[in-house]
Amino acid sequence: MTDLLVTVGDLTITDRFYATRSMTESLASPLSAEDQTVQSMADVSPTKWHRAHTTWFFETFLLTPNLAGYRPFHPDFAYLFNSYYEGVGARYPRHDRGQLSRPGINEIAEYRAHVDHAMATLLEDPACGSCTGLVELGIQHEQQHQELLLMDIKHVLSRNPLLPAYDAVRLPKPSTASAPTWTHHPEGTYQLGHSAPGFCFDNELPRHREYVDAFAMADQPVTCGEWLAFMEDGGYHRPELWLSDGWATVQAEGWEHPLYWLESDGFWLEFTLGGPTPLNPAQPVCHISYYEADAFARWAGARLPTEVEWEVAAAGRPLTGQFLDHTKLHPTPVAGSPTGTTPFGNIWQWTSSAYSPYPGFESAPGAVGEYNGKFMVNQYVLRGGSCVTPPDHIRATYRNFFPPSARWAFSGLRTARNG
Amino acid sequence: MTDLLVTVGDLTITDRFYATRSMTESLASPLSAEDQTVQSMADVSPTKWHRAHTTWFFETFLLTPNLAGYRPFHPDFAYLFNSYYEGVGARYPRHDRGQLSRPGINEIAEYRAHVDHAMATLLEDPACGSCTGLVELGIQHEQQHQELLLMDIKHVLSRNPLLPAYDAVRLPKPSTASAPTWTHHPEGTYQLGHSAPGFCFDNELPRHREYVDAFAMADQPVTCGEWLAFMEDGGYHRPELWLSDGWATVQAEGWEHPLYWLESDGFWLEFTLGGPTPLNPAQPVCHISYYEADAFARWAGARLPTEVEWEVAAAGRPLTGQFLDHTKLHPTPVAGSPTGTTPFGNIWQWTSSAYSPYPGFESAPGAVGEYNGKFMVNQYVLRGGSCVTPPDHIRATYRNFFPPSARWAFSGLRTARNG
Amino acid sequence: MTDLLVTVGDLTITDRFYATRSMTESLASPLSAEDQTVQSMADVSPTKWHRAHTTWFFETFLLTPNLAGYRPFHPDFAYLFNSYYEGVGARYPRHDRGQLSRPGINEIAEYRAHVDHAMATLLEDPACGSCTGLVELGIQHEQQHQELLLMDIKHVLSRNPLLPAYDAVRLPKPSTASAPTWTHHPEGTYQLGHSAPGFCFDNELPRHREYVDAFAMADQPVTCGEWLAFMEDGGYHRPELWLSDGWATVQAEGWEHPLYWLESDGFWLEFTLGGPTPLNPAQPVCHISYYEADAFARWAGARLPTEVEWEVAAAGRPLTGQFLDHTKLHPTPVAGSPTGTTPFGNIWQWTSSAYSPYPGFESAPGAVGEYNGKFMVNQYVLRGGSCVTPPDHIRATYRNFFPPSARWAFSGLRTARNG
């Protein structure tokens, strides 16, 4: 993983644009043309599609409307690489993205270079009033796709009987975790949502008040060792622990353990971006669905926190944690970690909150307004960022979201309790 | 509809038990053996199944554990008529309920008589400590199935090209609604959830505090006339009005109007439990999904209320409205209604709140505890009761819930706004 | 089964019309309204649908075109009870026939009486030139549906956990079969297809020549005892015995034995129209698919006969056998049977011949021409008739046909060998 250089700090937006664009190419670089073409399920996109779609975003929302004389790289790419924006026309079906052998990875590299070159002109044009905000959005968007690219290629490679590694990764030796500690928070009416200067997504707004009862929250994520205890206690076979839809999913899918766990001769392995590796009991459990997180918490005599509780507990904590720049590409034990106990990094943490608009939420006008609001149904909020999240892409107010059955994100949990 | 006699008032629990049991049989009485056998989709249960399942509830949770020497009516009925209780053993698959020709309606009548007879003994037994609570729960459960029975048979009959009526129903002549009025509510921290004496479901507890911003809420439901305006303005063809999952559903299902609306030679009809009838513009719109309610509200420049806002607005209002005892079996216009403007009755009202546990929620122990908690995912809350809800089965704190794509409930909406 | 009176012999067509119509009602008479309403899979039709559809045939093809002043019983029945005739307009979807609670069984009885009454006039009208042929076709058609009615209700009842009987049936005690005997047939060019006077279906024509190599054919059907030996030898678990599509079906469906066999405490039972009964080793095996018949024959070192071979072997044999008039409604052992060894009755026998037109085949013009020809793809021919075939509805040239995965017909096999 020697070529992964994540640049963070006080950079101009132009510098950040090029750093982000370059990072995406670094993330794709260990992958062959074949690797970049495969789509292993409808939720997954091929690597080359991520590279093209993030480029399409700048072409569609920045260059075409704002750069005089700009010629789109290819007339059909607007159709091929639109993800879900109804406002900018038809799009190629999501579940068929793995059907596209063309454009190949070299043509996509040319597409990226073409757009990057044109963006240089636009980034120096002081007349483009709305540009800075949109460039910032494009950077944030591409950072989201960097995490998706890694989530997706992990799924692609995991389905191959050869279990190939994405890249060489050095993980800590298996160890044992100590018991979790708890922090108590008093009842009260809290201010929540984004307020600091700097970028945030529309779904973090407006800042607003919420009444919260007293609660306690575990400082550390649930570990693989604790998950093994849940499994050994029949966790996947006891309907009383599960939501009804969760139990139906467990039975329909035949779930017996988290995604990417493998049993071999009585030993547990985990498939990581570095290939199969022995399961580490001290490591935060990862790649679990909302249903599993909820069932575990019930089994443990606890519950999931609401997203409000999570944010109350995280407010004011430093934004340190195991992110993409640590180049582990896998969660690591809290004990012995340089970042110590922190709400951030390692694994996204499921909350019990359905993804809904904050009171007073407003979408931006136009196609860009489709960014978040239209997904506010049938999903649950996750908080905190993970080991594959770019380090400058997380906030205490950041709201990630997935359907309750999704497992291919780097998702785990911390538990909470009343009082 | 002459044989529909709904008994309300100050009755003993024994009286209420028999009144409820008798009401179920009254509701089934207009239906032939064939009508009572059909299952028109997986969500629908045959009428005879409802009659048997409500009986099974008393047999399983009251008679078998508490009545010495009780002999179950038939050894296989525990398997056939369990709905979803994992704690009491295996059950016949829900989507195959329409496959069962036996037991026939006469044998089910015998089953009901057998259980009613045995219940007489139990209801007089002062030693059964937990019985009163369970009998009350059984009554409430059977009342829920009375509404389901009518929802379900409406769906069954609607799928028949002959469009047969369930029974004769007298509906008001088509008229025009006046513009809705709005009531404003100040911001504040409110107490919510059940607190009065008397029965409530576990999902209405515990009473707890919520902070609410100032809001306004329409006093009247959205009407069919307003819905026609939405349709004429392209409501079902404009993706920008819809949640992403809603838009996908509209396209997959080919929705162009509410369920049960029919166009005939340029006129709109609505299929009711009294058969097809001309659409009444003044009548509250009914049989719409959460997705449609949400899209309409966005089109109207408003939004759905949260369930907290709904309850704040309904608190302290008298429990009057057009319920099952009005024997219309269809929503009727507010103007000219004897109950006037009321939050209750006519149609269930979608809220924007995902169905979640209240802070501090606890399920009851044992199989009865499966009643509500395990469904708290992937559903949205509806409030207020409908024209097919038994009148003594509603409260300001009552939480009904359905998946966002469901349309066969008597579901409509009132809109809300900030400030 | 006391009320089953099958009338055979030298009757006028009018007598035969009424005898056939009456027989259908006899077959339906043991069934409740609920029983007659259920459709247990797409291939199955409800009993009341069979009663109505056979009536529709006479109304559509005889009364409406030929009887002056005839008024159809109900304007929508043409839509509801058309099975597959494209030439006479739209039709209600086959897989939704179980959705129809109306018309109920009493209204269908009135429909039958209305048509029977009108047919009396037509049957006496010497002016209707084409009528005799169409009445004959209508009778033959209704006889086919008599067999289907029994096949279908057996499937319906078998899916009910209560395993109810259609009617009381007296079956012989379990016994042991003796080894099969073989009959050899020399090579030669044979005349095949219908030639005798009397009715035949279009698919039995024209009579034509076929060259056939020498072959031998078992005189008796394969028995349940032989099938148990196949099962015990791993028959359902050895892919080398199966056609590729057959093996895929075995695995997808989880087949381990013929349809309707049940294991209970180590004993084998068979569900019959008389309810569950101990498996009789001497009885012909029944309710097997083409795939199973083919695999068994391969396992036994034999093969299925072609339909040409079957007809060569059956030519000139008397039309005796265990048919519907024996009122067993289940295959019975050959040994001790009053009909002895015969190619006819007991079970339909799969042949290795895909269902194709004979050389020179021509469909009749008009909608009636859709009777057979359009099904000549993806099906295999069965010969001989079964225990639920009306006795005057079989010929040595009769061609029945089902898809190779179908098992709900009374289908078994006799094996053949080269030379």
Add this chain to the structure above:
Amino acid sequence: MTDLLVTVGDLTITDRFYATRSMTESLASPLSAEDQTVQSMADVSPTKWHRAHTTWFFETFLLTPNLAGYRPFHPDFAYLFNSYYEGVGARYPRHDRGQLSRPGINEIAEYRAHVDHAMATLLEDPACGSCTGLVELGIQHEQQHQELLLMDIKHVLSRNPLLPAYDAVRLPKPSTASAPTWTHHPEGTYQLGHSAPGFCFDNELPRHREYVDAFAMADQPVTCGEWLAFMEDGGYHRPELWLSDGWATVQAEGWEHPLYWLESDGFWLEFTLGGPTPLNPAQPVCHISYYEADAFARWAGARLPTEVEWEVAAAGRPLTGQFLDHTKLHPTPVAGSPTGTTPFGNIWQWTSSAYSPYPGFESAPGAVGEYNGKFMVNQYVLRGGSCVTPPDHIRATYRNFFPPSARWAFSGLRTARNG
């Protein structure tokens, strides 16, 4: 298409082995790594899979059992590249072949070289008695996959909105066909099946007799111009022309024309391996299903020939025609063709014969015996070879087969008539 060199003639088996292996690599050479990875439907295999699977055949059936000290190239390839041979162990699911990014095309090239190198030793070993037959089978098998490779990549590229060409192809200018001529054949008992020296597949044996009525057969295939007339006469909208399963397929799939036809501004184009090209009315129609061929023949007042008739008509004709070595990769008009009117080449011709074993057919023992016999159900026979069939891979007795709904083969038709 300059690098396509098909070698035919009097070569040793060793020469033919290397020529065939080399040809496969030539056919793959215009394709990128991405092109070779995609699977566009379950029936299609990725190019790189064809390259590996044909190699696996030699490794599994020749090298491993017969070459002392042979080391398989990779222990998992036996699992990944087995197509359907139950007798040699488990295999990777067919519909997931497009999920495999690894091994990549370079590793597969190494695999091919490894096996080719080892084959050199085996081919010189006189002790391997069964080798010659198996090498011959391996060559024939690889030739079949050469045609499949082209069929499959055509489908892959056709699904890409960019409509990329496989390679540059020079097709004749659109022209008009003259009316077809007919050849009459007398009734008689004919000898059919393979008898000449040289290789044939097991399904062409044994040679046997069949009685055939007098018939006439068109000398030329049905053209695109004739097909347009069928379309303009409502061919795809008239159920009376279709088999019942065919009509259901037309409606379910929305077929309005042959696969790969495109309408653009009122003009018809056809997607070819050279990209989109104007439709040529004189060209044989191609990429039609059995259902379409059958419906066309009925519309034209004719019928499909049986495979026996086809073989009678083709017997003794020279094996010339437009095959793969003509490098058109698309059917071309008969008029002006150097090969003139011939039963062979251009397009496979559907017959009305279900694919069945010949009288006396025997499979080879062992896994190789799974080659043909187990597919003898639910498929129809095609005869004659196509423009993508290797020229030394066809015979008058050659039996190709596909399910009646398949359209991605180069399949067309010639019509026949009685007498």
